Amino acid sequence: PLYINLGTYARTNHKSNGSEVRHFCTGEIMPFVNTDIQFFPISHDTADPVGFRIHSDEGEIIHATDLGIADNGLGEIFNSARVILMDFNHDLEMLVKGPYPIFLKERIAGNKGHLSNESAAKFLAGLELPNLEALILAHMSRTNNVPTVARSAAQAVFEKRKKTPQIIAADQYRPRFVDLGPSFEA
Secondary structure, three states, X not given: OEEEXXXXXXXXXXXXXXOOEEEEOOOOEEEEOOEEEEEEEOOOOOOOOEEEEEEEXXXXXXXXXXXXXXXXXXXXXXXXXXXXXXXXXXXXXXXXXXXXXXXXXXXXXXXXXXOEHHHHHHHHHOOOOOOOOEXXXXXOOOOOOOHHHHHHHHHHHHOXXXXXXXXXXXXXXXXOOOOXXXXXXX
């Protein structure tokens, strides 16, 4: 089935390519197999954008890309996560000096655009993250970011902490296995 929230569905042409369509509401918690999935609101320039908190007995996974801003309201959602996959979209200096037109640069850097490496790191630095085992840097621009710069920003968050999670720069064209140990085995 295709799962889509009502706000996004209302802005589409309602075509599902033959798939069964199931709706959810932003803020809802949906049981799914052996998990609960919470759909939380995020800031982006689309119809009713959401992030996902997937909770099971083994821990929580957060998926939040297309984040224009990450504020304290998200901190409570993120803080208990075992895995966080989030926007580390651009290096601000690369974006400013890059080839995109001004309107697009402003959209990307705006409150309904995407998080810079610095903004994502600053948000994470304000959280305790006691259970975090893996931080996946996602939705990285190939034009305005490089994995080493994004990873460096993320690593700086954990330099003075007792525990450093795996920090993985995701590449949408190269799937990657993340080993979380025996408690995540089926």
